[in-house]
Amino acid sequence: MLPRLHLHDLPGPKRAGRLSQVVEDLYSKGERVIVWVRDEGRRQILDGYLWTFRKLSFVPHCNWTPALGTEVVEPVVLVGEPVNPNGASVLVVGDDLPPMDWVGTFEAVHDFIAPDEEGESRAAAWAEAGLVPS
Numbered sequence: 250m251l252p253r254l255h256l257h258d259l260p261g262p263k264r265a266g267r268l269s270q271v272v273e274d275l276y277s278k279g280e281r282v283i284v285w286v287r288d289e290g291r292r293q294i295l296d297g298y299l300w301t302f303r304k305l306s307f308v309p310h311c312n313w314t315p316a317l318g319t320e321v322v323e324p325v326v327l328v329g330e331p332v333n334p335n336g337a338s339v340l341v342v343g344d345d346l347p348p349m350d351w352v353g354t355f356e357a358v359h360d361f362i363a364p365d366e367e368g369e370s371r372a373a374a375w376a377e378a379g380l381v382p383s
Contacts, residue, residue: 252353253358253383254383255359256360256372257362258361258364259363259368264344265294269299269302270302271341272308273308275339275359276308276309276324280338281324281335281337281338282337282339283337284310284325285329285340285347286329288344288345289329291343291344292327299325308325309323309325310323310325310327311323311327313330313334317334320335322335331348338357339355339358341360342358352380
């Protein structure tokens with residue numbers, strides 16, 4: 250069964266703010282979340298941003314490395330490899346598209362679409378993989 254795809258409008262080139270809002274909303278609903286950010290530098294920036302993006306927000310998370318092992322208790326985990334150490338059912342895509350065979354292991358996927366050719370190309374890649382927005 251294919252995951253449900255949720256595409257979020259990205260008003261500008263920066264994803265961190267919009268992504269943090271979506272992750273906070275998912276966490277507040279009790280979801281366990283994997284955030285895919287392939288680029289380590291961006292992953293570290295997002296790690297810090299999740300602690301500071303809003304004064305009264307709190308999103309317990311960790312930036313996964315192999316040293317943390319395969320079982321992580323935090324409800325939100327940032328990863329750069331196709332792993333799911335917290336048993337999450339939701340995948341949030343923070344940069345490049347992840348491996349599609351791994352995407353299929355989640356119940357829901359959230360991605361961000363910019364209002365330009367790159368956004369159109371990204372939406373087309375999801376459609377080509379058989380996922381359409383729900």
